[in-house]
Amino acid sequence: MNILEVNDLSKIFNLHILKNKKIEALKEISFTMKEGEIIGLTGKSGSGKSSLMKCIYRTYLASSGEIIYASQDGSIDMVKADDHRIIELRKTEINYCSQFLSVIPRVSAVDVVCENLFRIEKNKTRAREQAKEMLEQLGLPSDLWDAFPVTFSGGEQQRINVARAIIAGPRFLLIDEPTASLDARTKDIVIDMIVDLKRNGTSVLCISHDEYTLDRLVDRRIELQTGRITAVEMDGVEV
Amino acid sequence: MSRTDDNWLLRVRNLTKIYGEPNENTLNMTGPLFNSNICPETDAIVACADISFDLYPGEVLGIVGESGSGKSTVVRLLYFDMEKTAGSAFLKPYNSGLANILEESNQKKRFIRNHLMGMVYQNPRDGLNFRFSSGGNIAEKLIMAGNMNVGQIRGRASELLEKTEVPVQRMDDRPSSFSGGMQQRVQISKAIANNPPLLFLDEVTTGLDVSVQAKVLDLIRELQQDLGIAMIVVSHDLSVIRMLTDRTIVLKDGRIVESGLTDQILQDPQHEYSQLLVSSLL
Numbered sequence: 001m002n003i004l005e006v007n008d009l010s011k012i013f014n015l016h017i018l019k020n021k022k023i024e025a026l027k028e029i030s031f032t033m034k035e036g037e038i039i040g041l042t043g044k045s046g047s048g049k050s051s052l053m054k055c056i057y058r059t060y061l062a063s064s065g066e067i068i069y070a071s072q073d074g075s076i077d078m079v080k081a082d083d084h085r086i087i088e089l090r091k092t093e094i095n096y097c098s099q100f101l102s103v104i105p106r107v108s109a110v111d112v113v114c115e116n117l118f119r120i121e122k123n124k125t126r127a128r129e130q131a132k133e134m135l136e137q138l139g140l141p142s143d144l145w146d147a148f149p150v151t152f153s154g155g156e157q158q159r160i161n162v163a164r165a166i167i168a169g170p171r172f173l174l175i176d177e178p179t180a181s182l183d184a185r186t187k188d189i190v191i192d193m194i195v196d197l198k199r200n201g202t203s204v205l206c207i208s209h210d211e212y213t214l215d216r217l218v219d220r221r222i223e224l225q226t227g228r229i230t231a232v233e234m235d236g237v238e239v
Numbered sequence: 240m241s242r243t244d245d246n247w248l249l250r251v252r253n254l255t256k257i258y259g260e261p262n263e264n265t266l267n268m269t270g271p272l273f274n275s276n277i278c279p280e281t282d283a284i285v286a287c288a289d290i291s292f293d294l295y296p297g298e299v300l301g302i303v304g305e306s307g308s309g310k311s312t313v314v315r316l317l318y319f320d321m322e323k324t325a326g327s328a329f330l331k332p333y334n335s336g337l338a339n340i341l342e343e344s345n346q347k348k349r350f351i352r353n354h355l356m357g358m359v360y361q362n363p364r365d366g367l368n369f370r371f372s373s374g375g376n377i378a379e380k381l382i383m384a385g386n387m388n389v390g391q392i393r394g395r396a397s398e399l400l401e402k403t404e405v406p407v408q409r410m411d412d413r414p415s416s417f418s419g420g421m422q423q424r425v426q427i428s429k430a431i432a433n434n435p436p437l438l439f440l441d442e443v444t445t446g447l448d449v450s451v452q453a454k455v456l457d458l459i460r461e462l463q464q465d466l467g468i469a470m471i472v473v474s475h476d477l478s479v480i481r482m483l484t485d486r487t488i489v490l491k492d493g494r495i496v497e498s499g500l501t502d503q504i505l506q507d508p509q510h511e512y513s514q515l516l517v518s519s520l521l
Contacts, residue, residue, distance in 0.1 A: 013507070014509075015514065016510075016511035016514050016515075017511065017514050017515055017518060054506070054507075058500060058503060059500070059502045059503055059506050059507065060503065060506065060507040061499070061503060061507055061509065083486055083498075083499060083500055084246075084293070084295055084298075084486075086500060087298070087485050087486070087500070104460070104482055105453065105482075106453060106457055118464075
C-alpha cells in the first residue's frame, strides 16, 4: 500500500511586498511512497527538499498538484484538506521534525520531548520517565533535563528535537537532517531509533546530506535539483 | 472533512458590525481593496463584516491584525458586549447549537455568558470590579452562575488564585492594590471560574513587562492544556499568536483576508497584508 502519492506538485512563492516577485520552489514533483518505507531526500541546499517536506506537512500551501496521504480513516489530499483535519492528523499520525529546534519558551527539555506523548500517555509522570529514558539513551546530560532548551548547544537541541519527533511513534514521520550536528556515536543511536520506528510500521521521509546516515537508514533515495526530481532509486537501481 | 465536520463548538457566520447609517453600497465600497473601513457615501464605519469561522472544542484560534482592523469587535460581539448589525453565532452546548445566540433575549444572553463563556480584557478594569476584593470578583462570577454556597465559593476562589499564582492571603484585597500582571491573573481566574468551554482573550499581554507577559502566557497555555478550554486569542503580536494558537485569522479593514494553520500563516503567508505583517515581525 502507498502511504503517500505526490502528483505533479508545484510551489511558487508570490512575494507581494517585493513587487510580486515570484520564486518557483518546486516543479512537477511526482513520486509515491510505500507504507513502512524510509525514503531519503537528497540534493544541494536550495534544491527544494525542505519546501517539499513543508508542502506535505501543510506548513506551505502547494500552488498546484496533489499530495494524497493514506490516513487511517481513508485517503486525503493534504493540499486541499480542511485545516481542522490537518490539525487532527498532526496530533494523531503525522509528525514533522524540522532542522532546527523551535520550542515554546520556558518549557523544560523533558516536557518538550513529551509534547506529543502527553496526548497518548495521560499519566504525566510515566510520560516524563519515558522521555528521560530516551534522553539518557541519546546521551543528553541529566542536569539538562529540567533546563530550557533555548540555551542548549546545537547538538543538544538536535537530540531534543529528534526525541520529541519519535517518542510517540508517529505513523508518518517527516524528518529534516536528523543527524547533522551529532558525533558518530550519537548519530548511530539516532539512526537505530529511526530504524526501530520503521520496524513498528512508521513510514519516514528523511532529508539528509550525510552519506553515512543515508547508507545506514534509507531504503531508497530521491534526488532534487532546482525544484525538480532528477533521480529516483527503485529496487536499488537509479531510474 | 468527514469525521470532524460537525464537531464544532462555536460556529460564526457573516458576523457584521457597522456604526452609522450604511446604505446598499457600504459593504461593497469598504474593506482591504479600498484600504478603508469608512463608507465613502455615508461615512458609516464598518468595524467588521462577513466574519465566518468554526471553532472546535479545545482549539485555540488566533485573530491578528493592526489596530482598528476589527479584531476586538469580533470577540466583543460574541461576548454580547456590543450588538451585531448582522450575522449569526451558534454555540453547541447551548440549545444543541441550534439557536443564533446573538438574537436571544438579554436574560438568555446573560445565562450563556455566565455559564458557557469567559472573557479576559486588555484592561483589567473592564473585566474586574475594582470596588470588590479579588476573591469577591471571582465570587461575583460564581454567584451569577447560580452558586450560592459561601464556603464553596471561597474554596473555589482560593483554588483559582492558587492556580494562577496570586497569593491567597491577598484574596480579600482589592485588585487596585495589585500589580498589572497580578490584576491580569485575577481577571483570568474570574473568567475561568465556572469552567466555561469557551474563553475570549483580548490583547491580554499588551502593556505588560516582558517577564510578566511571559508568566501570563505560560498560565494561559497551562490552562488550555489542563482544562482543554477552546480559546479565541486576539492579538496584534505574532509571537503571542505563534505561542498559543493552532489556527489564525488575519483581519484587515474589518474583513478576513486570510485564514489557515498558524505555522502556514507565519511561514507561507498568501495575502499581501499577511506578508507585510510577518515581515514586520522582529
